[in-house]
Amino acid sequence: MSTEPMCQACGMQYAEARENCPVCEDERQYVPLSGQQWTNLSVLRSSGTYTPRIEEQGPGLVGVGSNPGFAIGQRALLVRARSGNFLWDCAAYLDDALVAQVSDLGGITGIAISHPHYYTTMVEWARAFDVPVYVHEADQQWIGRPDPAVKLWSGTTLDVADDLRLINLGVHFAGGTVLHWPDGEEGRGALLSGDIVQVIPDRTHVGFMYSYPNLIPERPSVVRRAAELLAGYRFEAIYGAWWDAIVRTDGFEVVQRSAKRYLAHVAEEG
Template sequence: MPAFICSTCGTQYPPSESPPARCPVCEDERQHIPPEGQSWTTLQRLRISHHNGFRQYEPGLIGIGTTPRFAIGQRALLVCTAQGNILWDCISLIDDATVTLINGLGGLRAIAISHPHFYTTLVDWSRAFGDVPVHLHADDAKWVRQPDPCIKFWQGERFELLSGVTLVRGGGHFPGGAMLHWAAGAEGKGVVCSADIAIVNLDRKSFSFMRSIPNFIPLSEHGVRAVATALMPLAFDRVYSHHFERVMHSGAKQNLANSVERYVAAIGGAYDGA
C-alpha cells in the first residue's frame, strides 16, 4: 500500500489503500488548505515529476531542495563533520540520486528536524540510510503522523547531537521548535540553522518571526524573545534559514538582536501612521 503525502504541506501518512480523509497539519491555523481542496501524492509519483538540486554553501554544508517546488518548498541542509553527517530538516522527495550523493559523502549519522511542518517523509529518509535516528523535540510529539521506532524524542532546552553540533529549543510557531548550532561553521565563527523559526528576510540583514507564514499571523513578543534567549548565548556569525536564498552570511548575531527589538516595537504600534 502507498504512503500518501499531502501535496500542500508535504507530510507523509502511514500506508493505506486510499488517501487520508483529512490532513490535520493543513487544517491547523498555521497552515492552510488550498482553494481547490486537499490533494495527495506518493513518493513514487514525486520521483517521476520532481528531482532534488544541491548547493554547497560553505565547506561542510550543502543545501538540498526539490525542483519544481513542492508543498511548503523548504530545503534541507547536510552538515558534514569528521564525526559523521547530520541531515537538518527534511524534504518530501528522497530518490536514488540523493541517496547516492549523500552516501558518497559518508552517509548519515542522524537526522534532526526543526518542527512539524518539515517532518515530511522522515521515515523513508531514515530507512534509506540504515534506520538512522530522527531527533524531534518531545513538545511536538502529538504532530507525528507516522510513528516509527526511528523517532527519538529529546527534551529540555539543548541536545548535543555531536561535539560542536547542538539542537536548541527556541519555540516559535511550535512549542518544540528547534534550531541547530554548528560551532565550526562560518570559518569557526559559528552557524545557526534556524529553519523558519528565525526567518532571514530578503534583505539578508534582518530577521522576522511568524506564528503562521501563509496566514500572516505574527508571533507574540514572548515568543520572539524566547527565540532570542535560546540563541544569544551561542557563538555564531552566519544563519541559514529555510529556503535556498535565505542566508545571512555575516553579522547575524547582532542583526538578530536588532531585529527582535524592531519586531517588538512594530507589534507594539511603533510604526502606526508612519
C-alpha cells in the same frame, strides 16, 4: 514502494490513508482552495518531474533537495561536521538517486527537524540511511508516520554530537528548534534556523512569525525568550529554510536587532 499517502500541499507523509491533513488544517498552514489532495512517493518518483538537487550553500554545508521542490519546497542541509555528516531538516521528495548522491558525500549519522512542516518524509530518510531522526516532544502530536527511528527529545537543548546542538526556541511551534554549529562558517559559527528564525529578503534582519501563510505574528514573550536563548551562542551566518536564504555576516547581531525591532513594533503604545 513508499505508497504511504502524502499531502500535496505540505508534503506530510502519513502512515495510512485519511480524509484530512491536520497540519494543513492548523492555522499555521492552509488547505488550498482546490481542496485536500493526496499523492505518494512512488507516484512522484514515476512522474519524472523531480530530480535531485545538491548544491553547496556555505563552508561545509550542502543543500539537499529536489528540482523543482515538492509541496512547501524547503531544502535540507547536510552539515559536514567533525563528528560526521548530519542532516538538518528534510526535503519532502526523496529517491534512489538522491540517496546515492548523499551517500557519495559520506552519508549521514543522524537527522534533526526544525518543526512539523518539515517532518514530511523524515521516516523515509531515516530508513534510507539507518539513522535516528530527532524531533522535539512538544510537537509530537503532528507526527504523521510514527516510527522507532523518530526520537523525541525534551527540554531546551540537546547535543546530537559534541559539535552540534539543538536549541528549542519555541517560535512558530512549541517544539520549534534551530541547530547551532560552532565550527561552521570556518569557525565563526553557523545557525541553521529552518523558518523558526526566518531569513527574509533584507539580510540585515530576520523574521519571527507564528503563521507565515496566515500572517499571524509570534507572541512577544516567545520572541523575547528566543532572543535571550540565542544571546548565549556565537554565529556569523544564519541558514534559513530555502535555497540561498542565507545571512552571511553578523548573524548574532542580526537576530538581536531583529528581535528588538519586532518587540518595539508589537508593544502596546503608552
